[in-house]
Amino acid sequence: MSALLKRREFLLFLAILLLILLVRARFPSFGSPANLAAIFNDSAILIILALGQMAVILTRCVDLSVAANLALTGMATAMLNAALPGIPVGLLLLFAAGMGMALGAFNGILVWKLALPSIVVTLGTMTIYRGSIFLLSGGAWVNAHQMSPAFKAFPREVVLGLPVLSWIAIAVIAVFVLLIGRTGLGRAFHAVGGDEHAAVYTGISVGRTRFWAFTINGGLAGVCGYLWVSRYAVAYTEVAQGFELDVIAACVIGGISIAGGMGTVAGALLGAFFLGAIKNALPVAGISPFWQMAISGAAILLAVAFNARAERRKGRIILKSAQSAAPVIRSSGAAS
Amino acid sequence: MAAEPLVAASAADAPFSVSARPVLSLRGIVKSFPGVKALQGVELDLYPGQVTALIGENGAGKSTLVKLLTGVYQPDAGEIRIEGRAARFPTAAAAAAEGVTAIHQETVLFDELSVAENIFLGHAPLNRFGLIDWPRMRREAREILARIGAALDPNAALKDLGIASKHLVAIARALSVEARVVIMDEPTAALSHKEIGELYELVERLKAQGKAILFISHKFDEIFRIADRYAVFRDGGMVGAGLMSEIDERRLVEMMVGRAMDSIFPVRTPQIGEEILSVSGYSHPTEFADVSFTLRRGEILGFYGLVGAGRSELMQALFGISRPSAGICRIAGEERSPRSPAEAVEAGLVYAPEDRGLQGAVRALPIFQNLTLPSLGRLSRAGLLRKAEEFALTRHYAERLDLRAASLDQPLGLLSGGNQQKVVIGKWLATQPKIIILDEPTKGVDVGSKAAVHEFMAELAAEGLAVIMVSSEIPEILGMSDRVIVMREGRMVGEYPRAGLTPEILVRAAAGIGVGIGAGGDS
Numbered sequence: 001m002s003a004l005l006k007r008r009e010f011l012l013f014l015a016i017l018l019l020i021l022l023v024r025a026r027f028p029s030f031g032s033p034a035n036l037a038a039i040f041n042d043s044a045i046l047i048i049l050a051l052g053q054m055a056v057i058l059t060r061c062v063d064l065s066v067a068a069n070l071a072l073t074g075m076a077t078a079m080l081n082a083a084l085p086g087i088p089v090g091l092l093l094l095f096a097a098g099m100g101m102a103l104g105a106f107n108g109i110l111v112w113k114l115a116l117p118s119i120v121v122t123l124g125t126m127t128i129y130r131g132s133i134f135l136l137s138g139g140a141w142v143n144a145h146q147m148s149p150a151f152k153a154f155p156r157e158v159v160l161g162l163p164v165l166s167w168i169a170i171a172v173i174a175v176f177v178l179l180i181g182r183t184g185l186g187r188a189f190h191a192v193g194g195d196e197h198a199a200v201y202t203g204i205s206v207g208r209t210r211f212w213a214f215t216i217n218g219g220l221a222g223v224c225g226y227l228w229v230s231r232y233a234v235a236y237t238e239v240a241q242g243f244e245l246d247v248i249a250a251c252v253i254g255g256i257s258i259a260g261g262m263g264t265v266a267g268a269l270l271g272a273f274f275l276g277a278i279k280n281a282l283p284v285a286g287i288s289p290f291w292q293m294a295i296s297g298a299a300i301l302l303a304v305a306f307n308a309r310a311e312r313r314k315g316r317i318i319l320k321s322a323q324s325a326a327p328v329i330r331s332s333g334a335a336s
Numbered sequence: 337m338a339a340e341p342l343v344a345a346s347a348a349d350a351p352f353s354v355s356a357r358p359v360l361s362l363r364g365i366v367k368s369f370p371g372v373k374a375l376q377g378v379e380l381d382l383y384p385g386q387v388t389a390l391i392g393e394n395g396a397g398k399s400t401l402v403k404l405l406t407g408v409y410q411p412d413a414g415e416i417r418i419e420g421r422a423a424r425f426p427t428a429a430a431a432a433a434e435g436v437t438a439i440h441q442e443t444v445l446f447d448e449l450s451v452a453e454n455i456f457l458g459h460a461p462l463n464r465f466g467l468i469d470w471p472r473m474r475r476e477a478r479e480i481l482a483r484i485g486a487a488l489d490p491n492a493a494l495k496d497l498g499i500a501s502k503h504l505v506a507i508a509r510a511l512s513v514e515a516r517v518v519i520m521d522e523p524t525a526a527l528s529h530k531e532i533g534e535l536y537e538l539v540e541r542l543k544a545q546g547k548a549i550l551f552i553s554h555k556f557d558e559i560f561r562i563a564d565r566y567a568v569f570r571d572g573g574m575v576g577a578g579l580m581s582e583i584d585e586r587r588l589v590e591m592m593v594g595r596a597m598d599s600i601f602p603v604r605t606p607q608i609g610e611e612i613l614s615v616s617g618y619s620h621p622t623e624f625a626d627v628s629f630t631l632r633r634g635e636i637l638g639f640y641g642l643v644g645a646g647r648s649e650l651m652q653a654l655f656g657i658s659r660p661s662a663g664i665c666r667i668a669g670e671e672r673s674p675r676s677p678a679e680a681v682e683a684g685l686v687y688a689p690e691d692r693g694l695q696g697a698v699r700a701l702p703i704f705q706n707l708t709l710p711s712l713g714r715l716s717r718a719g720l721l722r723k724a725e726e727f728a729l730t731r732h733y734a735e736r737l738d739l740r741a742a743s744l745d746q747p748l749g750l751l752s753g754g755n756q757q758k759v760v761i762g763k764w765l766a767t768q769p770k771i772i773i774l775d776e777p778t779k780g781v782d783v784g785s786k787a788a789v790h791e792f793m794a795e796l797a798a799e800g801l802a803v804i805m806v807s808s809e810i811p812e813i814l815g816m817s818d819r820v821i822v823m824r825e826g827r828m829v830g831e832y833p834r835a836g837l838t839p840e841i842l843v844r845a846a847a848g849i850g851v852g853i854g855a856g857g858d859s
Contacts, residue, residue, distance in 0.1 A: 182720040184712035191709055194698040200657065201689050201696060202709045202763070203677035261700050 008255040008306065012270040016277055023281040030284050037162060043276025044169035045224045045231075049243075050250040050272040051176045051265065052217035057251055058180075058189040059210045060196070060260025061111060061118035066221045067243035068129035069103045071235075073225030075133045078142040078151075078235035085148040092151065096226035097219045103129060104218015111214065112207035118214075126244070133237045144233035155231045165227055172220065176265045179216075189213060193260025249296065250275050253303040274299065357420070359384045359548045360405075360436065360517050365414035367400055374400040375572045378414070382517055382548040387539060389559040389580070390552045392569030392592055398552050401569070402519055405550075406438045407431035418516075432459075435516035439506050439523055445494055452477035452490035455509045480508045484538050500531040507538065518542060519550045524558060529642045529846070536562055555809070556585050568592055601815030602794040608818065609633030611669075612802045613685070613771050615654070618663035623649035624826040627663070631771065631802045636793065638817030639806040641846050646826035647806045648690055651773050655687035656680040668770060681710055684770035688760050690779065690806070696760040699749030703741055704730040706748045707763045733762035738788055754785025761792070772796065773804040778812060790816060810839045822846050 024031040040047075049066055056063045077096045080087065103125070110121045144152065155165040162170075180186040188209045191199040196206050229235040254271025256263030275296060282292045358381035365378040375397045382388050392398050403409040405416070407425035416423050418434050425431040445454050453460075455477045463469040477490035486504040494502060503523065510518055520539075524532045539562050542549055553559055559566065560580065567577040568591040576591045613631040618624070624646040631637050639647045653660045656674030665673040667683045674680035680687070689696050697706050707730045708715055715725050730744050737758040741751055748759055757777065764772055774793065778786040793816060797803050807813050813820055820837060822830040822845040830845040 178720060182723075184716060184721070187705060187709065187712055187721070190701060190705070191698050194700040198696060198698045201655075201677060201687065202698075203681045204709070205676065205678070261698070 009264060009266045009270055011306075012254065012267070012274060016270065016274050019274075019277055019281060023285055027284050030281060035280075037166070039276050039280045040169070040273065041163055041166045042280060043273050044165045045227055046243075046246060046250055046276055047169050047269055047272040048172045048220050048224055049217075049247040050254065050268045051172055052220035053247045053251050054176075054254075054256050054263055054265070054268040055180070055189055055213040056118070056210075056217050057248075057256050057258060058193045058260060058263055059206075059213045060193040061210055061213065062122065062248065062258070063104070063107060063214060063217050064119065064122040064244050065103070065107060065126040065129055066217060066247055067240040068126045068133075069100055069218055069221040070225040070228060070243070071237070071239040071241075072103065072129045072133050072136070073100045073222040074229035074239055075137055075142065075225075075235045075237075077226045078147060078229045079137065081148055081151045082142050082146040085151075089150050089154045093223065093226055096222040098222070100222015100225060101215050101219035104221065105211065105215040107218065108211035108214030112211045115207070118210070130237070130241075133239075137235075137237065139237060142229070142235040147230070147233060152230050152233050155227050165231065168223070168227065173265065173269060180265050185209070185212060190261050193257075193262075195261070246275060247272075249300050253299055255303070255306075271303075356383050356385070358382055359419055361415075361417040361420075363415045363417065365401075365404065365411045365416070367404060367409060367411050375404070375411075378569075378574050380567055380574065380577070382550055383565070384516070384548050385543050385546045386564040387543060387549040387551050387562050388565040388567055389563035390550055390567050390569065391559065391588060396569040396592075397572040398569055399521070400572075402438055402440075402521055402550075402552070405431065405436055405517075405519060429458075432513045435514055436519070437510040437513055437515045437517070438519035438521065439503075439510045440521050445502060445506060445509075447493075447495040449494060450490065451481075451488055451492050451494060451497075451505055451508075454494050454505050455480060455490075455512050457509075459513065476512070477508070480511055484508060484511065484541065485534075500527055500534070503527065503531075503535075504538075511542075515547060517548045517550065519552070521552045522554065523551075524553065524555065529843070532558070556588065557811075559588075560585065601811075602791050604794045604797065606636070606797065606818050607634045607800075609635075609800060612667065614666040616664050618650065618653065618660050618665065620649065620653055620658065620826075621661050623658075624653075624823075627823075627828050629821055629828070629831065631804065633770075633800045633802050634797050635818050636797050636803045636805055636816055638813040638820040639804060639823060640808070640810070640813045640820055640842050641823040642808070645823040645846065647823050648775055649826075650823070651687055651775055651804070651806060652689075654680070654685065655773065681767055681769070684768075685773070686710075686764035686767060686769040686771070687773040688757075688764055688775060688777065690775040697748050697756060697763070699756075700747055702745045703734075703739075703748050703751070703759055704744040706759055707733060707766060710763060711766045729766055730762075733766055736765075737762050737792060752785070754788070757785070757789060758792075761789070765796070769801070771802045771804065773806070775806040776808065777805065778807075778809070810842055813842065814839065 020031040020036075029035060049070070053063060053066060073096050076099060077092055080095065081092060107118070107122055107125055110116055110125075111118050155163060155168075157164045159167060180189065188199070188204050191202065191204055192206050192209045199206055199209070228240060250272035251263070251268055252258065252271070253274055254263070254267035254269070256268055256271075278295055278299070279292060282289075282295065360380075360382040362378050362380040365375055365380075367375040378397075378401065380388075380401075390398055390401070400409065404411055405425070407428040407430050410426065416425065418436075423434050425434065425436070431437075446457065449457070452474050456473050461469045461472045461476065463472075474490045481488050481490065481504070484504060484507055486501070486508065488497070488501060488504060494505065497505070507523075523535055527535060536558075539549060539551070551559070551563055563580050565578065566580055566583060566588065568575050568588065570592060609632055611630050612633050615630070616628040618627040627650055629637070639651075641647050649658070652658050654665060654674070656676045656679050659675065660673065663673070664671060667685060670683075672679070672683050674683055674685065677687075698709070701709075704726055708726045711729065712721060715721055715729065727744060733739075734741070734744060739758050739762070740755050748756060751759070761772075761774070761777070777789050777793070790812075793803060793805065797818075805812075805816060807816075814834075814837060818834050820830075820832045820834065820842065821828055822832070822842060824846055830841075832841065
């Protein structure tokens with residue numbers, strides 16, 4: 001039990017539970033299964049992006065361009081649909097994924113081949129991608145009436161009691177559980193972020209690993225681009241402006257270490273769901289959006305403080321007898 | 337800060353006197369960390385003008401003792417006496433005020449500051465306005481540097497200095513407080529042969545100035561060369577102390593490991609098989625030139641040389657980390673010069689690098705994930721890893737290497753150096769290589785683990801693996817190799833069969849023939 005309590009995923013789960021119970025105490029409709037499903041559906045895009053971002057952060061990088069990628073791909077997909085309504089949604093989804101991957105791969109190439117710091121690269125591409133939306137659309141909106149009915153209906157279609165949007169998020173979660181936990185690439189993400197030099201000496205290409213993290217993340221951003229514009233039935237230049245910060249916040253709250261190499265799928269998922277739950281709960285409780293921002297911010301700081309504690313160096317094992325007996329011996333924190 | 341000139345302390349002062357009163361004494365020192373007794377009942381005396389060697393396996397409590405003496409930790413019980421009276425070191429500054437100063441294993445210096453600033457950081461001389469008195473600081477820095485015989489400019493930026501010079505700055509820093517006791521924690525670990533010689537001279541000077549020196553080292557030859565007394569630690573307690581003149585290496589080792597060791601190196605009857613690696617004309621624009629050699633199955637080929645002779649750089653090129661500018665590498669008859677580590681691993685050549693902490697392993701990852709990292713392809717089915725097989729593989733090598741760990745799920749960083757090294761070696765063996773390159777495999781590893789690594793190396797060779805061992809320790813080179821190649825300044829300067837090889841030959845080859853090298857590692 002104490003081991004379970006030390007897992008931050010479990011603590012985060014408890015925090016979400018507490019939040020729901022607190023709001024539910026006054027507003028009984030909150031936290032019902034249907035309501036939880038709605039929160040999950042509202043958080044679906046954030047969850048998908050948080051998982052993609054997690055892959056990038058695990059390799060000790062960060063992708064600031066996800067929201068711009070999402071908006072650009074969303075705009076392109078919406079314009080394609082408006083121009084050629086006959087293209088089936090499946091193909092559009094593939095187009096969005098492919099375009100997003102290409103934009104992500106561009107980040108990856110710059111980080112890999114030019115060995116530039118990812119924060120600078122993606123700050124640049126974020127601005128480029130955002131600007132390209134304007135170039136592409138001329139500043140015009142793609143409105144609901146220009147989109148085909150199938151285009152708008154797809155994410156909302158209910159299959160087995162849940163909207164397709166939720167199912168897509170579930171599918172991405174499932175893929176990530178396997179990708180991160182059970183593939184060589186997932187292990188490479190951890191190794192590269194954990195110790196770059198050691199990864200090189202183990203035969204892992206650091207650049208290529210990061211390239212794939214960015215590409216996967218870009219592909220997910222592309223898919224989310226379609227999901228976003230179709231769900232809200234509108235595409236314009238400022239779609240998802242600043243959303244990359246929500247995504248990174250979800251990762252940080254979920255315990256993905258910004259220093260790389262540490263983090264779990266469950267953490268990213270719960271981090272995103274936690275932010276989603278706050279966003280849903282506060283309006284129900286009649287709290288202003290500005291308080292929402294303050295509370296989200298406080299949650300991030302708390303999470304970072306918690307991470308810093310968890311990452312603090314553990315003491316060395318000194319005595320022979322202790323080496324085989326106790327797994328972790330904490331020396332006093334004074335070790336300098 | 338009376339910079340006492342060197343000449344003042346002449347032999348006439350006869351600092352070497354057995355009956356001298358200890359300047360620093362420890363009585364019944366106990367230090368516990370939650371759940372662990374790191375030191376129990378330590379008694380230690382340090383005498384002025386004498387070098388006391390502190391010997392013990394890694395983890396015996398030597399570092400804890402240093403931290404107690406420098407005010408980083410406080411003892412739970414026991415007494416520290418300075419010249420007979422009880423003293424307390426609640427802070428590092430208090431220890432310095434009592435004249436106890438340390439030169440640490442990893443020197444803590446600041447690259448962007450000047451030599452003088454580094455020496456006086458934290459206790460710079462002030463003028464009457466309370467500002468740093470720069471002229472005085474430079475002057476005093478120059479005096480201290482002169483006292484230790486270091487020809488360094490106090491105004492030079494530290495980042496422009498080499499490792500050995502940085503070390504001298506660290507020593508100067510230690511002496512910038514009026515030191516009575518100087519602690520040196522493995523001071524020669526990062527130095528080359530010549531620099532080590534200079535350090536020995538420096539130790540002699542400090543002795544002549546009447547300082548009590550506590551010298552921590554793993555190297556027996558150097559202990560026998562410079563120490564007057566010894567103190568042996570084992571498992572947090574002192575197991576023996578006395579005069580160096582009354583002890584031999586064998587008894588010291590026995591005390592350290594707590595068991596008799598017949599021979600430090602395993603006895604082998606090498607079964608040399610067919611040629612597996614042939615390197616010809618390997619060159620690099622800046623690091624090495626025209627290296628040619630062959631390696632056979634079942635053979636251990638030693639690479640000896642001074643630090644910086646280009647041995648590690650050559651191995652990194654063979655492993656595909658850097659590219660040679662010329663030369664051919666044949667593995668099992670096939671011409672393949674690896675262009676990346678992945679290609680080298682695929683060709684059956686693996687490399688356990690010198691700097692375990694930085695290059696060998698991912699410390700945050702669990703043991704089993706470190707061990708299987710290069711073998712993931714083999715452990716996957718339909719692209720998915722099979723955890724059970726990962727654990728089975730790890731358990732196999734953990735047992736073979738006698739790995740000491742609470743569980744295979746433990747982060748690697750929690751293991752001792754020797755056990756981390758076992759995981760790094762195990763990880764490469766799991767790829768079933770034909771050739772394994774071990775770069776300084778026992779550097780910074782305690783005696784017990786050292787023997788285990790040597791034993792294991794012998795077993796590998798006996799199983800037909802071809803082993804290249806890069807080592808700067810002559811006993812290890814002589815004890816393990818079937819054949820030895822010596823490198824100097826990026827070139828091969830000699831190749832010798834084990835039979836008839838002596839330390840003198842190696843030292844002379846490594847330093848350049850004709851250069852009088854004096855007493856090196858031959859004691």
